[in-house]
Amino acid sequence: MSQPFDPLAVASAVQQNFATMTEAELGDLIADDCVVHEAPSLPFGGDWVGPSGFAALMRAIMGTFLEFSVEPGSIFSDGKDMLAFQCTLHGRTAKGSFTMPLVEYWRFGDGKVKEIHAMWHDSKQVCDLL
Amino acid sequence: MTFEDKIAVMRAVESLMHEGRISEIATLVHPDFVVHEDPGMPYGGVYRGPDGFVQLVSNVVAAWQDLRTECLSFLDEPGGDGILLIIRNSGKAPGSGKPVEVLTSEYWRIVDGTLREGRVWYYDSPAAAAALTEGLA
Numbered sequence: 001m002s003q004p005f006d007p008l009a010v011a012s013a014v015q016q017n018f019a020t021m022t023e024a025e026l027g028d029l030i031a032d033d034c035v036v037h038e039a040p041s042l043p044f045g046g047d048w049v050g051p052s053g054f055a056a057l058m059r060a061i062m063g064t065f066l067e068f069s070v071e072p073g074s075i076f077s078d079g080k081d082m083l084a085f086q087c088t089l090h091g092r093t094a095k096g097s098f099t100m101p102l103v104e105y106w107r108f109g110d111g112k113v114k115e116i117h118a119m120w121h122d123s124k125q126v127c128d129l130l
Numbered sequence: 131m132t133f134e135d136k137i138a139v140m141r142a143v144e145s146l147m148h149e150g151r152i153s154e155i156a157t158l159v160h161p162d163f164v165v166h167e168d169p170g171m172p173y174g175g176v177y178r179g180p181d182g183f184v185q186l187v188s189n190v191v192a193a194w195q196d197l198r199t200e201c202l203s204f205l206d207e208p209g210g211d212g213i214l215l216i217i218r219n220s221g222k223a224p225g226s227g228k229p230v231e232v233l234t235s236e237y238w239r240i241v242d243g244t245l246r247e248g249r250v251w252y253y254d255s256p257a258a259a260a261a262l263t264e265g266l267a
Contacts, residue, residue, distance in 0.1 A: 121249065123168075125170070
């Protein structure tokens with residue numbers, strides 16, 4: 001008997017293992033037509049589609065910074081199909097380091113992640129450090 | 131406060147803003163209030179207290195021509211004081227007259243009916259800031 005769908009469990013699994021999950025593992029959680037929206041001004045900006053797009057985005061982010069880590073924060077829910085996560089990002093480039101809050105909106109459908117919007121609190125600072 | 135209580139406070143702030151009764155928003159803001167606007171926006175920075183919040187709203191209204199704010203979703207922080215809003219801001223750039231639209235997220239911590247803390251994110255603040263300031267001296 002299958003477990004009831006738990007958006008928080010899905011999101012937590014992805015967030016805690018985003019840097020190491022294979023595309024096959026991501027495919028169990030992320031829909032084929034899922035779109036992750038990153039601000040076009042960022043070096044890894046644009047729309048990333050499906051599990052392979054998600055994995056490529058993670059590689060792009062990890063490859064942008066000399067160091068990068070995520071400190072989990074509060075979780076929010078609309079009680080229906082959307083969760084939001086606040087977290088604090090720590091990163092370092094050759095020009096300097098940054099610490100900034102990020103918020104992400106995750107929309108779910110048919111038991112998987114369907115859409116993610118990422119909002120960095122100060123995208124300009126990130127761009128200036130690259 | 132319940133989720134519905136938090137939404138009611140934010141609806142009250144939104145109504146006062148849209149009705150141009152900006153100074154009255156101060157009655158919903160705690161003296162220790164602090165809000166962090168994206169530093170990359172024309173009105174970015176840290177604003178404190180009721181007067182600071184009124185100043186921020188005034189700065190936002192001045193930076194946009196014909197600003198419209200449409201709240202797309204409210205999200206609750208279960209067991210906490212927070213609420214997140216997903217908002218579509220649209221209007222025109224004052225200098226160029228060109229249309230500008232940006233997806234925004236607002237976090238508010240609300241205790242006993244007053245705002246205590248806020249933080250605002252934009253989907254792409256460098257692009258939004260450039261669009262809003264185009265054509266300005």
